[in-house]
């Protein structure tokens with residue numbers, strides 16, 4: 001067996017409830033609908049200090065129908081906030097990639113708002129592992 | 136800011152094409168969660184905002200939290216209808232704003 | 243004895259082993275997980291191979307007598323010996339060793355002679371590592387000998403443990419494609435290797451896509467390949483399949499090192515893959531597993547087998563197939579002389595060391611299986627003794643050859659179970675709580691019901707410690723009753739225990755190489771005897 005330890009530090013952690021509260025605020029009272037969002041994340045993180053994340057929202061991205069904002073939360077970090085992306089019709093696509101820190105195994109929750117007032121959500125579990133024994 | 140941001144934008148594009156843009160900003164992104172050897176919390180110092188504009192019009196921006204990894208990387212797209220200049224800016228917690236520009240030729 | 247052996251050989255002929263009624267217009271030959279084995283080996287297939295979630299009770303999670311029943315194989319037959327653990331010692335004495343690249347070369351030569359330009363030879367990876375020679379030459383011996391087989395493409399896993407520079411150096415001189423659609427550089431997120439290669443075989447445009455082991459930087463040291471990022475990247479697989487179809491591919495083959503259960507899930511979720519040549523989990527199945535329209539092929543490990551899959555491809559659709567998993571019985575298949583010479587040359591620098599006898603064994607030594615194998619128990623005993631530890635941890639690698647009871651243990655045998663590029667044996671204090679976390683973590687990497695969340699090999703082997711595991715539980719509650727054998731007392735979560743182990747993925751791990759320590763231990767024992775392991779109580783199957 002082989003071990004390595006990483007993360008954001010110890011202490012208080014966000015919970016699915018705190019993440020849900022953030023989403024409610026972002027959605028302005030609307031109940032998010034599942035779908036339209038693709039999240040690309042490794043199922044198991046190679047390095048909790050830098051986990052590649054790509055989000056993509058299926059939208060026309062025209063002047064009258066485009067994704068305005070995308071909120072990314074991590075429900076097991078000390079604070080749930082990761083980033084908020086803001087798009088315009090000039091973005092061409094509602095796609096963005098970055099690299100994030102994950103203290104532990106947790107869900108990444110992505111919520112998107114459109115110019116027409118629709119709200120979508122999706123989530124993906126990322127495992128942060130300590131052991132490694134290769135086959 | 137000792138190190139300059141690194142940017143990848145195509146030099147040319149066709150009118151109406153959606154181009155891919157990649158940016159990398161060298162920065163420690165101190166989370167404010169870590170403790171030093173004496174057990175004191177190391178103060179937070181991150182890039183909290185990134186903005187991309189094309190010919191003065193907003194294309195994409197990001198508000199960032201300490202959960203963004205060191206050397207913040209952002210990849211996004213832009214629809215280009217005419218030749219012009221991309222302007223990128225990164226805002227540090229201490230108020231410093233770093234900017235960079237990149238031209239694109241649209242035929 | 244020798245009489246049975248002669249009898250067994252009389253019944254088996256090369257002609258029978260290779261007999262195949264050619265079919266269709268494309269032939270795929272697949273080898274995988276050879277693990278540095280140039281010459282024939284004994285390799286006992288697993289007794290315990292537990293499937294969870296949708297894989298529960300499904301091949302390859304069928305072993306022993308159940309395997310024989312499921313596939314209609316006669317007990318004590320050549321196939322029973324090659325494919326299961328049943329009567330292993332007796333049958334090994336009858337049928338002898340299996341494998342060897344020179345036997346493989348003979349088979350490939352014959353199929354090519356018969357099928358001409360219809361043949362694709364594909365190597366699923368874990369080829370360059372697993373033996374003394376491979377480790378000492380940093381994969382050169384394997385790369386040189388494999389090159390003589392002229393494969394069309396390969397992918398990788400343990401290859402990466404030679405580090406980025408060495409991997410690039412070997413790939414540059416391969417003369418064929420190293421494919422890995424799921425590897426990106428960590429700076430700009432750009433592909434490191436070619437995703438696929440198009441071949442024209444028998445008038446059919448065949449796209450071979452490569453998928454390297456997705457969890458290489460998790461299961462093996464990330465510091466050895468810091469600029470490369472892996473992952474399953476299902477979206478990328480889908481995108482590359484579409485790209486290959488658009489480029490005119492009439493047959494899509496995924497040369498995969500995902501492991502069988504990951505490929506089973508992938509096949510159900512990604513449309514348009516005709517064949518997945520699986521690897522990594524070392525399963526050997528005598529027939530394909532069909533998931534939707536995708537055929538999954540499992541070709542075993544250690545050079546024991548080569549798969550032949552003949553396909554009839556018409557108008558971009560597979561109309562039919564014929565398959566055979568060919569065991570390379572070393573006493574039956576005539577070795578290819580050119581390859582034998584190359585193997586001799588590759589092994590020559592190490593010949594004296596390889597043959598050196600260290601001790602004897604009274605027990606069958608093997609590793610493969612979800613929990614402790616006897617070779618691992620021997621390694622754990624060596625760690626406990628030689629590093630004066632209370633608890634030993636040994637990785638659950640799936641590679642490692644078997645040694646028959648009554649046989650000498652050679653330096654080659656020891657290295658076949660230990661040859662890695664990070665062999666240091668650490669000795670450090672760990673709390674009972676930490677040990678539980680480690681066991682839980684590794685167990686989840688094996689028994690998570692979603693295969694995409696599994697990584698690595700079999701369960702970590704423990705010396706000086708007994709425990710119970712309920713494989714059906716979630717992470718954190720699978721492991722119980724951890725007991726220190728020395729005292730017979732439950733592990734105290736707060737107490738620190740002295741732990742010796744090897745294969746740490748952490749950079750800068752200090753300690754002697756594991757093979758030195760194991761050799762010293764066996765030499766001191768002269769004759770080793772390993773009692774059946776009763777220290778892990780398994781439930782929830």
Ligand SMILES: [Mn+2]
Nearest residue numbers: 135275368522
């Ligand atoms: Mn392998």
Ligand SMILES: [Mn+2]
Nearest residue numbers: 135368399522
């Ligand atoms: Mn492997």
